[in-house]
Amino acid sequence: MPAKKGSGSWWLYLLPILIGFTAIVLIPFVVNVVFSFFRWKGGMAPFRWEGFGNYTALFSDENFWMSFRNSIFMIIAIVVIPTMIGILLAAVLYDYIGKRFGSRIAAFLRATYYLPQILPIAVAGFIWSWVLDSGNGSINTFLQSIGVSDPPDWLGDPDLALYSVMLMLVWLQIGYPVVIFIAALSRVDPELYEAAELDGAGWWRQFAAITIPQIRPELFIVVLTATVGALKVFAPILILTGGGPEGSTVVPSYYAYRNFFELSQVGYGSTIATVMSVVIFAVAAVMLVWQRRSERSA
Amino acid sequence: MHALKKHTPMQWVVLGLCGLFAVLMLAPFLLLVLNAFKSGADYSSGGPIAWPKSFTLDAFRDYMSMVDFPRALWNSILISTVVAFAGTGLALISAYAIGIGRVKGSAVILAVLLLATMVPHEALIYPLFYGAQETGTFNTVWSVIIIFTVLQAAFGTYLLSSVMSTVPKELLDAAGIDGAGRWTILWKIILPVLRPTLAVLVVFFFIWTWNEFYIPVVLLADASSQTVPIALSTLRGQHSIDITTLNAGSLLSLLPTLVFFLIFQRTLSHGVTAGSIK
Numbered sequence: 001m002p003a004k005k006g007s008g009s010w011w012l013y014l015l016p017i018l019i020g021f022t023a024i025v026l027i028p029f030v031v032n033v034v035f036s037f038f039r040w041k042g043g044m045a046p047f048r049w050e051g052f053g054n055y056t057a058l059f060s061d062e063n064f065w066m067s068f069r070n071s072i073f074m075i076i077a078i079v080v081i082p083t084m085i086g087i088l089l090a091a092v093l094y095d096y097i098g099k100r101f102g103s104r105i106a107a108f109l110r111a112t113y114y115l116p117q118i119l120p121i122a123v124a125g126f127i128w129s130w131v132l133d134s135g136n137g138s139i140n141t142f143l144q145s146i147g148v149s150d151p152p153d154w155l156g157d158p159d160l161a162l163y164s165v166m167l168m169l170v171w172l173q174i175g176y177p178v179v180i181f182i183a184a185l186s187r188v189d190p191e192l193y194e195a196a197e198l199d200g201a202g203w204w205r206q207f208a209a210i211t212i213p214q215i216r217p218e219l220f221i222v223v224l225t226a227t228v229g230a231l232k233v234f235a236p237i238l239i240l241t242g243g244g245p246e247g248s249t250v251v252p253s254y255y256a257y258r259n260f261f262e263l264s265q266v267g268y269g270s271t272i273a274t275v276m277s278v279v280i281f282a283v284a285a286v287m288l289v290w291q292r293r294s295e296r297s298a
Numbered sequence: 299m300h301a302l303k304k305h306t307p308m309q310w311v312v313l314g315l316c317g318l319f320a321v322l323m324l325a326p327f328l329l330l331v332l333n334a335f336k337s338g339a340d341y342s343s344g345g346p347i348a349w350p351k352s353f354t355l356d357a358f359r360d361y362m363s364m365v366d367f368p369r370a371l372w373n374s375i376l377i378s379t380v381v382a383f384a385g386t387g388l389a390l391i392s393a394y395a396i397g398i399g400r401v402k403g404s405a406v407i408l409a410v411l412l413l414a415t416m417v418p419h420e421a422l423i424y425p426l427f428y429g430a431q432e433t434g435t436f437n438t439v440w441s442v443i444i445i446f447t448v449l450q451a452a453f454g455t456y457l458l459s460s461v462m463s464t465v466p467k468e469l470l471d472a473a474g475i476d477g478a479g480r481w482t483i484l485w486k487i488i489l490p491v492l493r494p495t496l497a498v499l500v501v502f503f504f505i506w507t508w509n510e511f512y513i514p515v516v517l518l519a520d521a522s523s524q525t526v527p528i529a530l531s532t533l534r535g536q537h538s539i540d541i542t543t544l545n546a547g548s549l550l551s552l553l554p555t556l557v558f559f560l561i562f563q564r565t566l567s568h569g570v571t572a573g574s575i576k
Contacts, residue, residue: 009480010395010399010401010480011395011401013391013392013394013395013399013480014392014395014396014401014407016388016391016392017388017389017391017392017411017448017451017452017455020388020444020447020448020451021410021411021414021448021452023429023448024422024426024444024445024448024449025414025417025422025448025449025452027425028421028422028424028425028426028429029417029421029422029425031424031425032421032422032424032425035424035425042424089316089319092312092316093316096309096312097312097313097316100305100309101305101309101313105313109316109317109320111563112320112323112324113319113320113323115323115324115327115559116323118505118509118555118556118558118559119509119552119555120508120509120511120526120527120530120551120552120555121509121511121527122511122527122528122530122531122551123527123530123548123551123552125531126530126531126534126544126548127326127327127329127330127548128326130346130541130544130545131326131329131346136345136346136541137346138329138346138347141345141346141347142347145347171323171326174323228416231418232418232419234419234420234511234512235511235512239531239534252420253418253420253512256420257420260420260423260424261516266424269420269424270421270424272420273418273420273421273423274421276418276420276421277417277418277421280416280417280418281413281416284416
């Protein structure tokens with residue numbers, strides 16, 4: 001019997017995921033948008049039509065703008081710093097340590113840097129909230145032992161808490177770019193480096209002229225996925241600071257969560273979540289379009 | 299050859315710096331291990347960075363008495379295993395229709411699935427919360443299993459479709475001439491060819507699902523359905539708990555992923571490259 005060529009039958013294979021997507025993503029997303037037009041406390045409470053009321057309230061809500069300002073700090077901690085350190089570490093591990101001390105040492109160091117990436121966030125959050133604790137945290141115990149009498153309150157000081165959270169995020173994130181960039185470097189043609197070496201280019205020169213341009217596709221992937229991740233950061237904030245002190249570490253996802261489950265302002269929470277989704281889609285779309293363009297011009 | 303070559307001081311400095319960075323990365327883990335084996339009294343007198351006076355398993359015993367760890371472990375294993383295999387299977391058949399079948403509108407479907415991987419869970423959680431209650435899956439592992447099977451499969455479909463479009467056409471045509479139907483071609487030809495990529499997806503889906511936080515913390519409120527990470531974070535909210543107990547609990551909670559990571563390290567290091575299309 002020859003293979004069936006009916007055009008309808010391929011859709012049979014897509015049916016499960018289309019049903020799943022509709023039930024788990026599409027309908028909930030649309031319902032969430034509908035919620036955002038109501039004032040609703042959740043559960044059996046009555047729905048009251050608000051129109052765009054939640055949206056106008058949101059745009060004049062100081063906490064909301066604060067949360068987006070903090071998202072920029074999240075991008076610095078999750079995208080900018082790890083990508084820059086990651087590219088350098090990857091190049092050093094792959095071309096310098098790997099070639100001069102052997103690939104086993106390089107592989108061991110890579111695994112070490114990657115370890116926080118496989119950790120449940122609940123565990124990572126606990127470790128850091130304890131390490132950074134003002135009273136019996138390891139950092140402050142260490143500082144006191146070397147004679148600092150008044151060590152900082154890492155998570156309790158509104159001027160400092162955001163930076164403490166960022167420190168933890170850098171630690172958490174760094175392994176991701178390192179591993180991806182090492183994989184990327186292994187696909188670069190070694191002849192390029194040999195030619196550069198013949199031309200008398202030093203390590204640094206080769207790094208800038210060959211390494212960076214060659215791993216551009218991976219660089220883009222890391223920046224895109226990490227940016228989307230940074231805009232969605234939730235668990236580290238919930239576990240480390242709960243948005244405090246004085247709201248200094250609130251991020252959009254945490255602000256939505258607080259409205260949903262602590263303040264029972266479901267309509268308002270849905271509004272935050274909707275705006276957040278639009279921002280994420282827009283940022284991702286701009287980056288994808290920009291990448292297509294630069295690929296074409298390259 | 300390399301081993302015989304003399305290293306310059308500069309090379310040792312670079313290696314030293316990389317090593318120092320590794321120690322800094324590992325420091326939080328080392329502190330965790332150091333304090334998990336202390337007694338509560340030892341911790342309060344010596345502080346977090348002192349060497350333990352004696353090694354004890356008290357903290358582990360305390361944690362096990364407060365949390366039904368075997369239950370949480372079973373829930374996590376059940377959820378992650380089912381999601382890993384079901385998600386990969388679902389991605390495989392969906393990607394087959396897109397990558398090989400090239401159904402009309404493939405590009406649109408892929409774009410939509412890509413959006414599904416980016417959508418913040420906050421924008422889905424409240425309706426999902428009600429959906430789970432309506433269907434009687436709230437507080438059961440099944441709500442989380444169904445949700446993550448679909449979410450992981452959305453990413454998997456995106457990845458596998460591009461891999462499948464590289465399967466040689468001749469291979470499929472030959473099978474078609476031999477009279478194999480679509481379903482047979484999928485199982486007898488595509489599956490074996492893609493086995494390495496599928497293995498990577500299974501491993502990734504397992505770890506990602508194991509570590510998930512937001513949706514499980516909302517949908518699995520009851521202790522009987524909680525996963526390992528959620529059980530730990532719920533306990534932490536209660537103030538009277540010894541730090542050493544939490545250290546022991548954290549260590550227990552990270553061990554399964556660590557063991558899994560060490561077993562599948564090779565698969566993973568290939569996999570992050572594959573995953574990089576994400």
